[in-house]
Structure formats: structure tokens, C-alpha cells
Amino acid sequence: MYINLNNLIDALRNFKSSKPFNHCIVENFFKTEVAKKLENEFPDFNSNIWHIYDNKLEDKKVCNDWNSFPEMTYKVFSYLNSTNFIDILDKKSLQDKLYADPGLHGGGWHIHSKGGKLNVHLDYSLHPKMDLQRKLNIIIYLNSRWKTNWGGSLGLYDNKSDQHPGQLISAIEPRFNRAVIFDTSQNSWHGLPQKICCPENEYRKSLAIYYLCKPQQGISDRGKALFSPSEEQRKDESVYELIRKRSSIRSASSVYVEDSK
Numbered sequence: 159m160y161i162n163l164n165n166l167i168d169a170l171r172n173f174k175s176s177k178p179f180n181h182c183i184v185e186n187f188f189k190t191e192v193a194k195k196l197e198n199e200f201p202d203f204n205s206n207i208w209h210i211y212d213n214k215l216e217d218k219k220v221c222n223d224w225n226s227f228p229e230m231t232y233k234v235f236s237y238l239n240s241t242n243f244i245d246i247l248d249k250k251s252l253q254d255k256l257y258a259d260p261g262l263h264g265g266g267w268h269i270h271s272k273g274g275k276l277n278v279h280l281d282y283s284l285h286p287k288m289d290l291q292r293k294l295n296i297i298i299y300l301n302s303r304w305k306t307n308w309g310g311s312l313g314l315y316d317n318k319s320d321q322h323p324g325q326l327i328s329a330i331e332p333r334f335n336r337a338v339i340f341d342t343s344q345n346s347w348h349g350l351p352q353k354i355c356c357p358e359n360e361y362r363k364s365l366a367i368y369y370l371c372k373p374q375q376g377i378s379d380r381g382k383a384l385f386s387p388s389e390e391q392r393k394d395e396s397v398y399e400l401i402r403k404r405s406s407i408r409s410a411s412s413v414y415v416e417d418s419k
Contacts, residue, residue, distance in 0.1 A: 170250040178327040181340035193335040197300045199228040213416035215277045215385045222266030256369040270362040278323045278349035279385040281342045286381040290370035299332040300363040308356040315347035323347035351388045381407040
């Protein structure tokens with residue numbers, strides 16, 4: 159067993175009652191020795207394994223290549239995709255029947271450096287290669303040296319509209335071995351729009367894994383994330399054009415890295 163199961167079960171008791179949408183925070187998600195091993199296995203920021211996002215909406219690097227995962231990371235992602243673990247989520251969070259995404263689409267390792275950010279957004283709605291809806295996110299933070307004044311908190315925003323976020327309701331600090339679990343199907347606006355101010359040699363590191371369900375009636379067929387402009391971008395027409403392209407499967411890849419960011 160790689161996780162602290164009692165911590166997970168205790169946290170999930172609050173899942174349905176949390177605002178602005180169903181979520182919970184799990185402290186010490188992994189057993190200590192597992193979390194330390196996962197942190198040690200995390201690749202260097204300048205490694206060539208990363209897929210880069212560098213535009214006005216997002217500044218981060220990700221990797222979901224199973225062949226790049228060292229032993230413990232591979233085992234942990236395998237466990238989190240397993241029927242045994244998904245059964246726990248199904249029973250304790252009272253979700254619709256959940257399905258794993260073995261391809262880790264959008265998941266895997268995520269890393270932000272100094273200046274990194276991620277505008278407030280809704281995740282994709284329908285998986286672009288599986289006829290299933292995105293339903294649940296788990297994000298686990300893995301930098302044991304992270305300081306509060308570096309920023310990088312995950313913001314959860316009021317969710318009355320599927321076109322733009324409301325007010326910031328909760329800000330969750332990326333503490334080491336802390337997991338955030340949330341429902342992505344409730345106009346679940348989230349992000350970290352303020353640039354991170356960690357030192358040059360520190361990074362906001364996380365594991366991300368997502369779960370799917372059968373599509374609900376009337377959902378959006380959006381296959382990419384829908385971003386919202388930050389406050390200082392609201393009069394920038396180029397940002398709205400970038401958002402339009404970024405939210406379309408056909409054009410998203412053309413704007414992942416933007417020359418004139």
C-alpha cells in the first residue's frame with residue numbers, strides 16, 4: 159500500500175459538503191517513505207523529457223510518458239489507476255462509476271519554475287480519445303522545501319457560470335505530500351493565475367491523475383481546457399483569441415508555446 163488509506167477516507171467524508179464545488183484536502187496522502195522517494199525521482203526542470211506550455215495563459219512543463227517514470231513513480235501511477243483504488247473513490251466520494259485513464263491525458267508530472275502560472279480555467283469536458291467525461295482530479299504536491307511566501311496556491315473559484323469564474327473561494331497551499339481531490343464537472347474553475355515567486359533553484363512539483371465517467375446528459379463536448387483572462391488581461395484582445403484557440407482540439411497545439419508571450 160502506497161497511500162495512507164485512513165487519511166484519504168477521513169478527508170473524503172467532507173467531499174460533498176465543500177465549497178465552491180465538491181473537493182477535499184488529504185494531508186500526508188502517501189506514506190512518508192513513498193513521498194520522499196517520489197520527490198527524489200522527480201526529473202530536473204531542464205530535462206529534455208518535458209512537454210512545454212509557455213504562453214500568456216500558462217507557464218509550466220508536464221510529462222505523462224510512462225517510459226520516463228522511475229520505479230516508484232511507475233508503481234504509484236499504476237496503483238492510482240488500479241481497480242482497487244478506484245473502488246475506494248467510488249464508494250467513499252459517492253461518485254458516478256469512475257474509470258481510469260491509462261494514457262494519463264493531461265496528467266503525470268507537472269512542474270512550475272519561478273514566474274510559472276496557470277490562468278483560472280475549466281478542464282476539458284470530454285476526453286479527446288475516449289468517449290468519457292472528465293470527472294475527478296487528484297493533485298499531490300511534492301516539494302518538501304516549499305515556503306508559503308512563494309505563492310503557488312491552487313485557487314478554487316465560485317462556479318455559477320460555465321463562461322467565466324466568480325470570486326476566489328479557497329486557496330490551497332502546495333504543501334509537501336498534500337493531495338487535493340475535486341470534481342471537475344461542476345463548473346469547477348481553478349488555477350494559479352499569480353506568478354510564482356520561488357527562488358531560481360526551487361520548483362512547484364506535483365503528480366496529477368484524472369478519472370473519467372460516462373458522459374452526463376447535456377455536457378459540453380469541449381476536448382481542451384477553457385481559460386479565463388487574468389485581471390490585467392481583460393482588455394487584451396489577443397488573449398481572447400489565444401483562449402479560443404487553446405480550447406479547441408484542432409488549434410490548441412499551435413499555441414502551447416507562443417513566441418510573443
